Amino acid sequence: MNKGKAALSDAELVAILIGSGSLNESAVSLSQRILGKAENNLNVLGKFTVPQLMEFKGIGEAKAISIVAAMELGRRRRAGEALEKHKVTSSTSVFELMQPVIGELPHEEFWIIYMDNSNKVLQKVQLSKGGITGTLVDVRLAFKNALQLGAVGLILVHNHPSGTLKPSHADKQLTQKLVKAGESLDIKVLDHVIVTEKSYFSFADEGIL
Incomplete structure (x- = not known):
């Protein structure tokens, strides 16, 4: 209260989140131990x-849920700030918008x-959710949403949980399929961005859209 949250x-x-430690350990000490296991990285x-x-x-169930909920709120705040702050004018702004949403998913x-x-x-709409190896995309649904929203452009985004930034043959095929579908509806596919935890790959930047 006296020095402010930044202090x-x-x-x-984290200690404030969990409220108390155990008989032999303070909340701060317990939090330090948890952060140590997390490489002191939020x-x-x-x-x-x-x-x-x-x-x-x-750490019981209630305390664990409090920590997980706080981390999720932080992610959502980052995503909300990116949405408010930026027009999508570059692949970097796409990464800033979507990394908090899908960059760390398994x-x-x-x-x-x-x-x-x-x-x-x-x-921004999740079109599909898959396993570790891939996901299926409904092209018709993609453009149905675009027509309902009155969109004139769209950007495709998906994550690679493996961390690799290289687009697969299936990624390239799907991109071309959506580009061709958009041409007939006068809706331009502006980019396809592959997002990982720390970086991204842009089809438009690499000239392969």
Whole structure:
């Protein structure tokens, strides 16, 4: 209260979430131990599941859920800030918008960002969700959404949980299929961006759209 939230360490912030430690350990000490297992990196902590957190003595289900919920709120805030702050004018802005949403997932998801003629985001929609190896995309649904929103452009985005940035043959085929479908409806596919935890690959930047 006296010094403000910025004065607190990561461990002290986590300690506030969990409220108390155990008989032999303070909340701050317990939080430091948890962060130590997470390489003192909040992005790594954000990947911990409830069962993983409950492996720490002093962390029950309720405390574990509080930590997971706080990490999720942080991710959603980042995504919301990107949406408010940026017109989508580059592949970097696509990465900033979508990395908090899909960059750290253990499975593949395919999203479409629908835009107006000023490159403002009308909506971002998850089109499909798959396993570790891939996902299926309904081209008709992609353009049905575009027509309903009055979108004039769209950007395809999906993640590679493996961390590889190289597009697969299937990625290239799907991109061309959507580009051709968009041409007949006068809706331009502006880019296809592959997102990983730390980086991205842009079809438009590489000249292969």
